[in-house]
Amino acid sequence: MEALKEQVEEKKKLIATLRNKPWRMKRRLVLLKEAQEFVEKFEGALGKGKGRKLYAYKVMMAKKLIKFKRDFENFKTACIPWERKIKDVESHFGSSVASYFIFLRWMYGLNMVLFGLMFGLVVLPEILMGLPYGSIPRKTVPREEQETAMDFTVLNDFGGYIKYSFLFYGYFNNDRRIGLLQFRLPLSYLLVGVGIFGYSLMVVIRTMARNANEGGDGAEEGEFTFSWKMFTSWDYLIGNPETADNKYASITTSFKESIVDEQENQKDENIHLRRFLRVLANVLITCSLGGSGYLIYFVVKRSQDFAKMEKENLSWLEKNEVEFVMSLLGLVCPPLFETIAELEDYHPRIALKWQLGRIFALFLGNLYTFLFALFDEVNEQLETEKSIKNATDWAFEQYYTNYSSHYNTTDVPPLNVHPADVIRGPCWEDAVGIGFVKLIVSDMQVTYLTILIGDFARAVIVRFLNYCWCWDLEAGFPSYGEFDISGNVLGLIFNQGMIWMGAFYAPGLVGLNVLRLLSSMYYQCWAVMCCNVPHERVFKASRSNNFYMGLLLLVLFLSLLPVIYTIMTVSPSFDCGPFSGQGKMYDVIMETIEQDLPPFLANIFTYATNPGLILPAVLLMVLAIYYLNAVSKGYQNANLDLRKKMKMARDEEKNRRNNKDSTNEVMKDLEDLLPNKSLIPPPVEEEPPPDVIVDKGAKSPKIKPGAAARGVNLQKDVSLAAPNPRAPVTRAPGPRRGPPGNARGPQPGRGRGRGGHPSR
Amino acid sequence: MSLLWHRRLHSRYHELAPHLVPMDYTNDPDCKLPLALIVNMPELNENPFRNRIVESFSEDGMGNLSFNEFVDMFSVLSEMAPRELKAIYAFKIYDFNVDNYLCKEDLVKTLNRLTKEELTPEEVVLVCEKAIEEADLDGDNKLSYADFENMITRAPDFLSTFHIRI
Numbered sequence: 020m021e022a023l024k025e026q027v028e029e030k031k032k033l034i035a036t037l038r039n040k041p042w043r044m045k046r047r048l049v050l051l052k053e054a055q056e057f058v059e060k061f062e063g064a065l066g067k068g069k070g071r072k073l074y075a076y077k078v079m080m081a082k083k084l085i086k087f088k089r090d091f092e093n094f095k096t097a098c099i100p101w102e103r104k105i106k107d108v109e110s111h112f113g114s115s116v117a118s119y120f121i122f123l124r125w126m127y128g129l130n131m132v133l134f135g136l137m138f139g140l141v142v143l144p145e146i147l148m149g150l151p152y153g154s155i156p157r158k159t160v161p162r163e164e165q166e167t168a169m170d171f172t173v174l175n176d177f178g179g180y181i182k183y184s185f186l187f188y189g190y191f192n193n194d195r196r197i198g199l200l201q202f203r204l205p206l207s208y209l210l211v212g213v214g215i216f217g218y219s220l221m222v223v224i225r226t227m228a229r230n231a232n233e234g235g236d237g238a239e240e241g242e243f244t245f246s247w248k249m250f251t252s253w254d255y256l257i258g259n260p261e262t263a264d265n266k267y268a269s270i271t272t273s274f275k276e277s278i279v280d281e282q283e284n285q286k287d288e289n290i291h292l293r294r295f296l297r298v299l300a301n302v303l304i305t306c307s308l309g310g311s312g313y314l315i316y317f318v319v320k321r322s323q324d325f326a327k328m329e330k331e332n333l334s335w336l337e338k339n340e341v342e343f344v345m346s347l348l349g350l351v352c353p354p355l356f357e358t359i360a361e362l363e364d365y366h367p368r369i370a371l372k373w374q375l376g377r378i379f380a381l382f383l384g385n386l387y388t389f390l391f392a393l394f395d396e397v398n399e400q401l402e403t404e405k406s407i408k409n410a411t412d413w414a415f416e417q418y419y420t421n422y423s424s425h426y427n428t429t430d431v432p433p434l435n436v437h438p439a440d441v442i443r444g445p446c447w448e449d450a451v452g453i454g455f456v457k458l459i460v461s462d463m464q465v466t467y468l469t470i471l472i473g474d475f476a477r478a479v480i481v482r483f484l485n486y487c488w489c490w491d492l493e494a495g496f497p498s499y500g501e502f503d504i505s506g507n508v509l510g511l512i513f514n515q516g517m518i519w520m521g522a523f524y525a526p527g528l529v530g531l532n533v534l535r536l537l538s539s540m541y542y543q544c545w546a547v548m549c550c551n552v553p554h555e556r557v558f559k560a561s562r563s564n565n566f567y568m569g570l571l572l573l574v575l576f577l578s579l580l581p582v583i584y585t586i587m588t589v590s591p592s593f594d595c596g597p598f599s600g601q602g603k604m605y606d607v608i609m610e611t612i613e614q615d616l617p618p619f620l621a622n623i624f625t626y627a628t629n630p631g632l633i634l635p636a637v638l639l640m641v642l643a644i645y646y647l648n649a650v651s652k653g654y655q656n657a658n659l660d661l662r663k664k665m666k667m668a669r670d671e672e673k674n675r676r677n678n679k680d681s682t683n684e685v686m687k688d689l690e691d692l693l694p695n696k697s698l699i700p701p702p703v704e705e706e707p708p709p710d711v712i713v714d715k716g717a718k719s720p721k722i723k724p725g726a727a728a729r730g731v732n733l734q735k736d737v738s739l740a741a742p743n744p745r746a747p748v749t750r751a752p753g754p755r756r757g758p759p760g761n762a763r764g765p766q767p768g769r770g771r772g773r774g775g776h777p778s779r
Numbered sequence: 780m781s782l783l784w785h786r787r788l789h790s791r792y793h794e795l796a797p798h799l800v801p802m803d804y805t806n807d808p809d810c811k812l813p814l815a816l817i818v819n820m821p822e823l824n825e826n827p828f829r830n831r832i833v834e835s836f837s838e839d840g841m842g843n844l845s846f847n848e849f850v851d852m853f854s855v856l857s858e859m860a861p862r863e864l865k866a867i868y869a870f871k872i873y874d875f876n877v878d879n880y881l882c883k884e885d886l887v888k889t890l891n892r893l894t895k896e897e898l899t900p901e902e903v904v905l906v907c908e909k910a911i912e913e914a915d916l917d918g919d920n921k922l923s924y925a926d927f928e929n930m931i932t933r934a935p936d937f938l939s940t941f942h943i944r945i
Binding site: 045242243244245246247249250251252253254255256257258259260262263267270271274275277278281 | 822944
């Protein structure tokens, strides 16, 4: 009975694992039928009929679960937007161009979340629960500006109705609580403003960590590049002719990338000439960076002088000189850097990194100069504000004394002035917000115009003028444009930096950015596929995108600084925005802690902000960083050791198959110490395994059940066609002319001495 | 494998040549479909190696498949087949001259099919030489099954690309 039970269990296991066995279909079918009959016959005898149904049910549920999981994964992948567009671009232009679009898509996702936060927690409450347009001074267009408020020129400069809308800081009221839900708008504004940075920081660091984890898995990165490309790159699932065409293109591009990599490794160099050229190039570039910095400084100084003059006397050029010069520098310098960089003759990937670094320095200089200009303006406006505030206070005093002296009463009704007529202070936050919005919009216009003229018009001219031109426009000058990866990536990163800086002063900026990224994606995808040609030297994007992420992180910190500075140090305008009336912007938090939270929390916060507590906390964090750094270094060393061991094991394997002596010094010494092996006779000739494959190919796959035994032998040898690599092979496999004579003699004995019998 | 899958395959096989293929297989009939019919299936139509695939599974090496061979082909190419089995057949598919080695000519043919002959001859030579250099363990300038298997079992994409769903 027991034996029968065991047999039934065995057959059941066989049925379950049948599909994993590397056997021919026929054999499997035959065995399956056998096993099923056996189980049916004897399970009935064991009275397990019902159990089998339950088992079948369980198996079916498990299969359904797996299928559901797979479908859900497919659905999630199908939800990722623009996947096909990016794959198209990738198969035509290579992975580095596609990496720009993947980065753009990631930015879009980030900005959507920021937009959701800003819109849902700040703008919507103000619109739904706050006071409507026109009810209070800050929400109304002042009387002087009302005739021009709808003019296109004014709207284009973000004045008029746009300035006094929810898109900018000045619109928001400073009521502590608004609406039915008693929503604390000023607190929410401040927290969202800072929370945007926190969320972005978290997302960037998480992406960097994820990229860093995509390390190798044992096989070194370059070990089987070409073989794998050749044998595993075609996707057998492709059934659509267009997809197949794309796949052919992408495979060709991928081979070309690897060939470029390979040729770089094989180039020989004249080191001294190269070093001299590189130093020369760096000197030239530093000079141009210095030149551009001075130019911006000069222009900003001039603009400050212009600001003091009357607006009507200035031409358009003089009014917008700063933005114009910045855009011009952004357009001219990157190609200049690229031309100079040709002196350096780096691998394209490294050259791209240098280019990125240089353009980064350029944009950084531009941005911070712009910021300093803006802050000068802010300080001036604060001065004006003081004087206006004094003027309004004085006017109110006047009204009060007049009224009380006229009517001889102390009960003075409040001053009833139409909101449009109230004296308004200059809202410096609005000015800053408008400055950023103008910068982003002008940047966007310049980018789109450049693509239209520099790529599209150029392509059209080259294409159609080629028929009637003396030289071949397509092959020589100007030919079609190549997609400028570094310029575009940096543009993206710096625009995001500007968004981060400006979002606090102009909540509508994040929404504007979402629209900008959306249109950018479609426009640039179209432009790339229509007007650009693949780079002459196609190269693989570096495995980790951490370089871009690192730049983004740096820009995030740099854009955090001005915002935190204004929150902590600069006093808000007295009559616009959610913080009007406070001494400093962060006073809102203090107020909330004092008034809304239970008293003991206020005590806790007072203790927590005590320097005596903060300094040890900082010290603790520094120590933690040091410790984690040491631990991670330890892991890296352990990792390297393991890789070395695996490489050594593989080399040993390789050497054994080649019948060569171990190249490892230690093994060599050990071998010399072993007793004399020449006394052991060489092994007997055995049938080499590849012959089995030949036989198998010639033999018919029809194996009758009766011949199963013999079939089993053959099958077994086929699946283990290469002998167990762990045992030493004393003879090179394969029917070839035979290893060289002198290698034959001592080798078999050596092999014997080393490990014992081969496993055949 | 599952009976449902088996029946589906039978109906596909029958569709290829309804007048040739009987609906009833209990008498184990001996009909074979020619190569030309099978490579026109939508699953195989775009595959650059379709001829080699069908030839590798046919008994006569000319691509005429009986129903059992047809089932074999799709079961090896399904996601359920074990890695070793797939490696064996991959080796057979890429071995154009059927000499049990992947020699340089086989690799050149494979590469030209993969890139639709877009690479220059120098590039083709470079790639094939590098591929042999990487995978050849016994130094005979061609890849035996042992070399091929050693290389392909380490490949991360092999199982996912060597897969046809039917």
